[in-house]
Amino acid sequence: MEIMKDGVGETSYAKNSSYQQSLLSKAQPYIEETIVQLYCRTFPQCLTIADLGCSSGPNSLFIISELLKTINAVCQKLGRSPPEFQVFLNDLPENDFNTIFKSTPNFYEKFRSDNGQEFGPIFVAGVPGSFYNRLFPTKTLNFVHSSFGLHWLSQVPQGIENNKGSVYLAKTSPSNVYKAYAEQFNSDFSVFLSLRSKEMMIGGCMVLTIVGRRNSEPPSKDYRNSWEVFSKTLRDMVSEGLIEETKLDSFNLPYYTPSIEEVQTIIESEGSFDLDWIKTFDNDWDNSEDYANREFVHDKIKSGEFVAKWMRAIVEPIFVSHFGDSAIEDLFCRYAKDVGDIYAKERPMLTTLVICMTKN
Numbered sequence: 549m550e551i552m553k554d555g556v557g558e559t560s561y562a563k564n565s566s567y568q569q570s571l572l573s574k575a576q577p578y579i580e581e582t583i584v585q586l587y588c589r590t591f592p593q594c595l596t597i598a599d600l601g602c603s604s605g606p607n608s609l610f611i612i613s614e615l616l617k618t619i620n621a622v623c624q625k626l627g628r629s630p631p632e633f634q635v636f637l638n639d640l641p642e643n644d645f646n647t648i649f650k651s652t653p654n655f656y657e658k659f660r661s662d663n664g665q666e667f668g669p670i671f672v673a674g675v676p677g678s679f680y681n682r683l684f685p686t687k688t689l690n691f692v693h694s695s696f697g698l699h700w701l702s703q704v705p706q707g708i709e710n711n712k713g714s715v716y717l718a719k720t721s722p723s724n725v726y727k728a729y730a731e732q733f734n735s736d737f738s739v740f741l742s743l744r745s746k747e748m749m750i751g752g753c754m755v756l757t758i759v760g761r762r763n764s765e766p767p768s769k770d771y772r773n774s775w776e777v778f779s780k781t782l783r784d785m786v787s788e789g790l791i792e793e794t795k796l797d798s799f800n801l802p803y804y805t806p807s808i809e810e811v812q813t814i815i816e817s818e819g820s821f822d823l824d825w826i827k828t829f830d831n832d833w834d835n836s837e838d839y840a841n842r843e844f845v846h847d848k849i850k851s852g853e854f855v856a857k858w859m860r861a862i863v864e865p866i867f868v869s870h871f872g873d874s875a876i877e878d879l880f881c882r883y884a885k886d887v888g889d890i891y892a893k894e895r896p897m898l899t900t901l902v903i904c905m906t907k908n
């Protein structure tokens with residue numbers, strides 16, 4: 549299943565991932581601190597790092613490049629030669645790895661010009677496959693990073709055919725739907741931890757950034773989630789005869805936003821990792837540049853369009869494979885307007901959880 553819109557076109561994830569990058573920037577200092585502590589514990593000759601769900605575009609090498617810079621600065625401070633770096637970039641086989649590979653000569657060159665010729669060497673390799681399967685040989689990885697990938701489930705939970713008129717958990721969803729989503733996440737995240745525990749060295753660290761929730765209430769009660777608005781847009785299109793009702797009723801996303809408590813419980817009961825910390829950040833759906841200057845007075849049209857762009861880059865392939873592509877332009881025009889209507893009343897927020905753990 550393809551999730552992100554590939555290529556480098558106007559609606560691609562590559563062109564519309566600044567939102568995720570700015571959210572990730574909030575976590576960056578904590579991720580850097582974690583890798584420095586890890587490096588300074590053992591000073592490995594080769595530091596092996598994997599980024600899981602790297603996608604294709606500016607974010608694919610964004611955090612990796614920041615982490616390498618940080619290690620370089622530490623080595624300079626300590627008067628040590630920097631280690632070699634083995635960097636594995638993973639995503640689903642449908643991911644546009646070619647675009648990333650083509651960007652590596654520039655990446656290496658820029659790195660050397662910014663950080664000195666003696667830096668590295670850096671070996672970047674692509675690893676196609678699902679992170680819900682084994683991806684690496686036993687005990688190969690020092691550090692694992694993943695951002696905005698693990699709220700995507702391995703499959704749509706089974707037995708939720710009665711979740712009609714909504715693409716995800718909504719206020720109107722029957723209780724079995726919430727239970728099925730929570731159980732699917734529990735199962736997927738446990739499998740993910742157990743697989744990574746085989747691939748990571750003892751003492752290795754993993755930092756995961758995912759969309760989540762601050763409290764244990766069902767996701768539909770926690771905040772007005774962006775999928776509820778998406779469902780409303782789709783229902784309007786059904787009522788105007790633009791989309792078939794049965795198509796909407798049979799569509800559910802393989803997506804789940806866990807609470808802090810759920811994440812803690814799963815890590816503890818799976819048992820392969822010690823949970824070091826979880827940090828939470830609340831983010832406006834629209835954090836485009838001029839957001840800082842408009843505390844209360846929103847340009848609702850601009851905000852709606854901004855949110856619709858990053859949502860489209862995420863959801864277009866899944867949507868098109870279920871509904872076809874004839875309604876896609878109309879859908880996202882309407883979605884932008886519906887999000888704008890929310891901005892006329894409130895600032896909708898999305899919570900991210902940044903989770904750090906050590907392989908025991």
Ligand SMILES: C[S@@+](CC[C@H](N)C(=O)[O-])C[C@H]1O[C@@H](n2cnc3c(N)ncnc32)[C@H](O)[C@@H]1O
Nearest residue numbers: 568601602603607639640678679695696697700
């Ligand atoms: C929103 S993008 C995030 C990309 C990048 N890490 C970032 O922070 O901008 C989520 C990525 O996770 C990938 N993904 C989702 N499920 C996956 C799985 N089971 N295995 C590997 N990658 C997966 C998607 O293909 C997509 O490229």
